[in-house]
Amino acid sequence: xxxxxxxxxxxxxxxxxxxxxxxxxxxxxxxxxxxxxxxxxxxxxxxxxxxxxxxxxxxxxxxxxxxxxxxxxxxxxxxxxxxxxxxxxxxxxxxxxxxxxxxxxxxxxxxxxxxxxxxxxxxxxxxxxxxxxxxxxxxxxxxxxxxxxxxxxxxxxxxxxxxxxxxxxxxxxxxxxxxxxx
Amino acid sequence: xxxxxxxxxxxxxxxxxxxxxxxxxxxxxxxxxxxxxxxxxxxxxxxxxxxxxxxxxxxxxxxxxxxxxxxxxxxxxxxxxxxxxxxxxxxxxxxxxxxxxxxxxxxxxxxxxxxxxxxxxxxxxxxxxxxxxxxxxxxxxxxxxxxxxxxxxxxxxxxxxxxxxxxxxxxxxxxxxxxxxxxxxxxxxxxxxxxxxxxxxxxxxxxxxxxxxxxxxxxxxxxxxxxxxxxxxxxxxxxxxxxxxxxxxxxxxxxxxx
Numbered sequence: 089x090x091x092x093x094x095x096x097x098x099x100x101x102x103x104x105x106x107x108x109x110x111x112x113x114x115x116x117x118x119x120x121x122x123x124x125x126x127x128x129x130x131x132x133x134x135x136x137x138x139x140x141x142x143x144x145x146x147x148x149x150x151x152x153x154x155x156x157x158x159x160x161x162x163x164x165x166x167x168x169x170x171x172x173x174x175x176x177x178x179x180x181x182x183x184x185x186x187x188x189x190x191x192x193x194x195x196x197x198x199x200x201x202x203x204x205x206x207x208x209x210x211x212x213x214x215x216x217x218x219x220x221x222x223x224x225x226x227x228x229x230x231x232x233x234x235x236x237x238x239x240x241x242x243x244x245x246x247x248x249x250x251x252x253x254x255x256x257x258x259x260x261x262x263x264x265x266x267x268x269x270x
Numbered sequence: 271x272x273x274x275x276x277x278x279x280x281x282x283x284x285x286x287x288x289x290x291x292x293x294x295x296x297x298x299x300x301x302x303x304x305x306x307x308x309x310x311x312x313x314x315x316x317x318x319x320x321x322x323x324x325x326x327x328x329x330x331x332x333x334x335x336x337x338x339x340x341x342x343x344x345x346x347x348x349x350x351x352x353x354x355x356x357x358x359x360x361x362x363x364x365x366x367x368x369x370x371x372x373x374x375x376x377x378x379x380x381x382x383x384x385x386x387x388x389x390x391x392x393x394x395x396x397x398x399x400x401x402x403x404x405x406x407x408x409x410x411x412x413x414x415x416x417x418x419x420x421x422x423x424x425x426x427x428x429x430x431x432x433x434x435x436x437x438x439x440x441x442x443x444x445x446x447x448x449x450x451x452x453x454x455x456x457x458x459x460x461x462x463x464x465x466x467x468x469x470x471x472x473x474x475x476x477x478x479x480x481x482x483x484x485x486x487x488x489x490x491x492x493x494x495x496x497x498x499x500x501x502x503x504x505x506x507x508x509x510x511x512x513x514x515x516x517x518x519x520x521x522x523x524x525x526x527x528x
Contacts, residue, residue, distance in 0.1 A: 104331045105417075114415045126439035128447050141381065141388040161434065162384035162398075165412035172472040174446045188408045188422035189434040192400070195408060197437030221447050228449060229456045231467060245406070 114183055119166045123176035124159060124197060128178035130159040131155050131201040131215035135170035135179060144170060153212040161187055161195040176221065184267040206246035208253075293373035301347050302427055303336040308346035308370065312363045312399060314353025317413040318380040322350065325416035334373075337423050343369040348426065351399035354382035354389040357524070360396055363383075367403055375426055378405045381412040388412075451480075453487040458524050462517055469513045478510065480521050491525060494518065 104167035105112060114120075136146045136157075143163035148155045170179045189195050204219045224244060226236055242250050309322060326332045326339055340346055344365045351363060367376070378399040381387030386397030399405055409422035424430040451459055462482060467475030481501070491496050498518060502511045 103328050105329060107330070107417050108421055108430060124437075127445060130447050136476070140389060143381075160385065162343075162378075162408055162410045162411060163381055163387055163390065165381050165388055168473050171423045172476065177450055178447070181449065183379065184433075185418045186421045186433050187414075187418065188425040189408050189410075189432050190425075192385075192408065193436045195410060195434065195436075199439040199441075201441045217441070217445065217447055221449075224449055225456065228452060260481055 116255060118183055118185075119168050119181040121137075121161065121182050121187060122159065122164060122166075122168075122170060122179050123184075123198070123249040125178045126181075126199045128176045129157065129199060129201075130176055130178070130218040130221045131157055132174040132175065132218045132221075134175060138169040138173045140167060140169060141165050148203070148233065150203070150212050153205065155201045155203055156198060157201065158198045160192070162192060163188075204244075206249055207244045208249040209246060211246050211248075235263075243247055290373050294375060296330065297347065297373045298375070298428055301336075302429070303357060305335070305337050305348055305427060306340045307337055307348045307350055307423075308340055308343045308366070309350045309352065310343075310363050310366045311359070312351055312353040313356030313359040313395075314380065314382055318352035318383070321381070321411075321416055321419060322352075322414040325419040327416075330420060331417040332420055332423065335368050335420075335424065335427070335429065343367075344371070346370045346374065348375045348377060348423075350377045350379045351383045351403070351405075352379045354386045354392075355396035355399055355402060357394045357396075363399070364402060364421070375406050376403055377407045377409060377422065377426060379409050379422075380414060381410055384408045384410050424459075428481070451483045451487060454483050458486075458521070459483060461520055465517060465520055466513060469516065470509075478513055479517070482514060482521075486521065504513070 090208060093266040131146070133146050136142075136144045141163045143160050143161075143165070144158070146155060146157050166181065168181050171181055189196070202216045204214055205212055226239060226243075231239070242253060245253060309319065311319065322339070324330065326337070332338075343349065349367060349370055353359065355363060367374075376399070378384045383399050384391060385400075386395055389395045396402060400408075407422065407426045409418065413420050414422065421430060425432050448510045454462075463476070463479045466479035466482070469475065470478055482498075485494060485497055485501070495518070498514055502514055505511075
């Protein structure tokens with residue numbers, strides 16, 4: 089009877105995983121701690137809009153021209169929506185799950201970015217790195233030089249000045265549409 | 271015990287106390303291999319409970335470290351608070367806290383326990399156990415996996431060290447983001463990414479498109495078909511083969527047009 093039991097035990101072997109003494113084997117597609125690369129981040133706020141629990145937040149100070157990005161791991165639900173929407177691949181979910189921490193501060197990461205000032209009125213309007221990124225994308229798109237120069241000039245202005253700059257181009261179109269009634 | 275009214279005091283009904291903190295140090299030394307845990311559900315979805323029970327099954331076996339889940343707060347050394355602390359579960363959570371003998375270690379478990387998680391801004395939610403109680407350790411996760419649970423308790427008992435560190439980055443002057451796949455023409459990249467995301471969903475679609483675009487930029491377009499075939503045979507996934515086949519069609523159509 090006992091021998092039979094021992095045989096059974098030997099056949100089954102050890103079920104318990106040796107974690108934490110050896111690393112645990114993770115399933116493919118495991119979503120762990122979001123790894124952030126501030127070099128790649130352009131502070132465009134796509135992730136903060138996508139984040140369902142608002143673990144990712146962004147504060148824009150238009151007076152100082154500073155935008156602060158922050159991620160609080162304590163609120164993260166590891167859904168990878170931030171990774172989906174990031175246009176530069178600055179945030180990716182890694183394989184680290186050992187996040188236990190004694191304080192809230194240790195669970196928070198922050199990054200500070202400068203805002204770009206409008207080249208006409210001087211008001212801060214968008215992240216400087218985001219603007220650089222968009223200009224680089226325009227170069228990559230290979231537009232005709234004149235068109236590209238026009239678009240770049242528009243992009244360097246704030247939305248308000250952009251509207252005013254665009255007025256001479258739009259006015260005849262509107263007049264045409266309304267048969268000169270405007 | 272501090273003077274407060276358990277029914278009417280709102281936030282921070284219990285404040286941290288220095289004398290108790292000193293006792294806690296002594297407690298942690300004594301209970302290292304005999305730690306009784308009581309689980310307090312403050313209005314969670316039960317995902318965290320399921321993972322805690324998974325952590326005490328033979329596969330993960332938290333009892334190797336003497337961690338035992340008990341059914342009364344009177345027996346507990348460690349209280350684990352799960353759930354976002356809803357209006358109706360706040361008082362039961364406080365009662366469980368006071369029923370446990372001092373000194374005790376309080377753990378906020380899961381995204382909701384740490385900060386309210388996805389429910390943090392609901393009208394009926396206090397937003398995390400640390401809003402009503404002094405919390406000693408946070409174990410984030412939604413829910414934390416059994417290994418994360420075991421790691422958390424090992425950190426709480428001083429067997430392992432905390433890995434997380436606060437991070438801060440300030441923008442450098444010469445800092446530039448890199449374009450993704452700059453060697454691939456923009457219109458082709460957009461076509462490939464859109465098609466992959468439409469077929470596989472955003473997260474997988476992006477990863478599949480990344481693999482495909484890396485193949486395009488590294489290899490000779492004439493040899494793409496054979497490299498792709500090798501990769502797909504190694505992956506052995508008919509869904510992936512289907513998607514990659516469609517991406518290749520898009521690429522070849524684009525290549526013929528240019």
